[in-house]
Amino acid sequence: MIEDNLGADVKAARAVFASGAPLLVVPLDATAGLKLSAAARKRVFAPTTSLSLQVEALYQLWGDGDPGLAAVLAAAWSWTSASP
Secondary structure, eight states, X not given: OOOHHHHHTHHXXXXXXXXXXXXXXXXXXXXXXXXXXXXXXXXXXXXXXXXXXXXXXHHHHHOSSSOOSHHHHHHHHHHHXXXX
């Protein structure tokens, strides 16, 4: 089974993987079970930093009270690491 983003544009995915750019690839099912409780979400959103606001926006776009953290982890990694 191909992850949706990779399957949407296989040619582009191949180009990214062949580019030589440093990548951290985490299978979607590795993050599917990770959830934040309401209390944990409150703590994450409280700082009102650029990152916490982006995480909150992802939660709002999801429209589910407790979505998985795959997109959130990707956003957090991009803000906190220069490379994997």
